[in-house]
Amino acid sequence: MKKLRDFYRIHFRKKLFNKIVFFYSVITILSLASLSAFIYTYQLNVQVNKELEFNNRILSSIGSYLDARYSTTQQIVQQLYRDDSVTLMEDVYSFLKNDFSGYLNDRIEKYNTTGVRRRDILSYLRLQLSSYPDIRMIALYSENQKSVQILTRDSENYYRVDADLQTALKRYVISENSFTTVSNINSLVAQENVGNLVINYDLSGMYGEYLKNWGDLKGDITVLTPGGDVLFDSSGRYYGQKYPYMSRLGSSSAVQDFEEPSYMNVQISNRFGYYVAGVIPKSEITGSLRGLRNTLFFVTSICIVAAMILTRFTIVNFSRRTRAIMKALEKARNGDLSVRIPVEKEDELYQISDRFNQMCEDLAEYIDKVYVSEIKQKQAELVAFQAQIKPHFLYNTLEAIRMRALAKKADDVGEMIYILSTLFRYSVKRDTIVTLADELEYCSLYLDLFRIRYVDNFAYEIDAEPELMNIPVLKLSIQPLIENYIVHGLIMSRSDNRISIAAELQGSDAVITIRDNGRGIDPSTREEIRKLLQGTGTSHPSSIGLRNTHERIKICFGDGYGLALADQPHQGTIITMKIPSSQGGKMYA
Numbered sequence: 068m069k070k071l072r073d074f075y076r077i078h079f080r081k082k083l084f085n086k087i088v089f090f091y092s093v094i095t096i097l098s099l100a101s102l103s104a105f106i107y108t109y110q111l112n113v114q115v116n117k118e119l120e121f122n123n124r125i126l127s128s129i130g131s132y133l134d135a136r137y138s139t140t141q142q143i144v145q146q147l148y149r150d151d152s153v154t155l156m157e158d159v160y161s162f163l164k165n166d167f168s169g170y171l172n173d174r175i176e177k178y179n180t181t182g183v184r185r186r187d188i189l190s191y192l193r194l195q196l197s198s199y200p201d202i203r204m205i206a207l208y209s210e211n212q213k214s215v216q217i218l219t220r221d222s223e224n225y226y227r228v229d230a231d232l233q234t235a236l237k238r239y240v241i242s243e244n245s246f247t248t249v250s251n252i253n254s255l256v257a258q259e260n261v262g263n264l265v266i267n268y269d270l271s272g273m274y275g276e277y278l279k280n281w282g283d284l285k286g287d288i289t290v291l292t293p294g295g296d297v298l299f300d301s302s303g304r305y306y307g308q309k310y311p312y313m314s315r316l317g318s319s320s321a322v323q324d325f326e327e328p329s330y331m332n333v334q335i336s337n338r339f340g341y342y343v344a345g346v347i348p349k350s351e352i353t354g355s356l357r358g359l360r361n362t363l364f365f366v367t368s369i370c371i372v373a374a375m376i377l378t379r380f381t382i383v384n385f386s387r388r389t390r391a392i393m394k395a396l397e398k399a400r401n402g403d404l405s406v407r408i409p410v411e412k413e414d415e416l417y418q419i420s421d422r423f424n425q426m427c428e429d430l431a432e433y434i435d436k437v438y439v440s441e442i443k444q445k446q447a448e449l450v451a452f453q454a455q456i457k458p459h460f461l462y463n464t465l466e467a468i469r470m471r472a473l474a475k476k477a478d479d480v481g482e483m484i485y486i487l488s489t490l491f492r493y494s495v496k497r498d499t500i501v502t503l504a505d506e507l508e509y510c511s512l513y514l515d516l517f518r519i520r521y522v523d524n525f526a527y528e529i530d531a532e533p534e535l536m537n538i539p540v541l542k543l544s545i546q547p548l549i550e551n552y553i554v555h556g557l558i559m560s561r562s563d564n565r566i567s568i569a570a571e572l573q574g575s576d577a578v579i580t581i582r583d584n585g586r587g588i589d590p591s592t593r594e595e596i597r598k599l600l601q602g603t604g605t606s607h608p609s610s611i612g613l614r615n616t617h618e619r620i621k622i623c624f625g626d627g628y629g630l631a632l633a634d635q636p637h638q639g640t641i642i643t644m645k646i647p648s649s650q651g652g653k654m655y656a
Contacts, residue, residue, distance in 0.1 A: 123334075126334045206239070208232050288301045293341070391408055524561065
């Protein structure tokens, strides 16, 4: 029992395809076996009905044969009574009432008296013997004399029996393979029985006909008297005895137990009241179908083996593909999202493999966009924060506050301190995505610090379409672009330093343009920055803010968005920022 449990646990409990093969095999075997059994049973029933029908025709033929013998007997007896001269019947009475010598004397006396030879019964009976080949023997039994006259084709014998008719029949008439008819001979005057006409028919003719025409018959034919005596037995086993299965002939069941289970037909419609029984052993019918049974067994076995082999190959193929899927799932569970399942046929496993591969791609992309974006965002915030708190920025700002305070003792010192605290508060906010309005407000405060510092040398303007003020943008995405101008583009000797920020809607995208009139960028540096923004160049010290902002925008909004540098050598700088005007990066924030 333990071995059976271990076998089940190893090969079935966790093996789906083994279960499929097992159940499919069981279903296939049961289906084909049931189909074969149905075909065999159907053919067996057809054969049984065919044999029983054939047997029934033979029984009817035998019954007709017996009826024909009965009609022969009746015809012979009726001719005795229909003789017009009545001399034949007188001769019969004389023969039955007298002994043989008295019968002869009576014939001589009648001839001497009338001069007419009377027809004699013995000549009549010899004529019947020659007319009917099936008649084996004809006998006249005298009730008065207790004697019997027996005529055959070869002899005539007269016996004194001193016994009744049955004793005389058993002693001199009845024999195997024959049957006997007994007809009463009555006196038309006295209306009494004076004797009997006995005709014994030879059944060898019927047996010969049986062998000739019924040779393909299965089983045996038996003709029985109502008392169970065997008149004819095609098997030859029951002659000289009572038929041992007489009590079963009246059963309504078609199958009876004789020496072995057998099918049975019985007819008793012949005029003698004889039973004509046909017995067909079941083994003979099943034996005749042995070839069909062997063929069905062979064909069924071949079909089962072929179905099993085909199923095995199919299941092995599916199992191989399923194992590949399981290995890929295991690798994906362990964090390897680069794994891919080879796709083959377009079926359910193909769909699973294809969706798994797509899921890994989407998941890897999602991880890149979410986690990598978050990391780079933190790095960009740190860089931006560090850029804001550079020593020169703090020094210059504090110096501006100190100089302003010393020079004018003005109220705007408080404003500058307020602006500075607001900037730092905005910088340390944890939000990654803010509205364009918030980002522009931050830029405005940032520029106000420098406007206050460079009073008459610097100006700025911000222009944004109202419908764009609520679109999502990355925090600190515009400020690094402004800082580039303050650090690298501002010309202190000029009094018309100017920077403008404009936001407009172009299709489904928002375009933010930062334009200044500073020093500009020489062509070689501009080309390096462009390559850097395209991902093919190397980092330049003055372009860290641009690169970080560009990468953050691409990570959050996609490759179609980012920064672009316009051609305007030595005439200031124009930088454009393209972002989506709808939900944008909120899905990655």
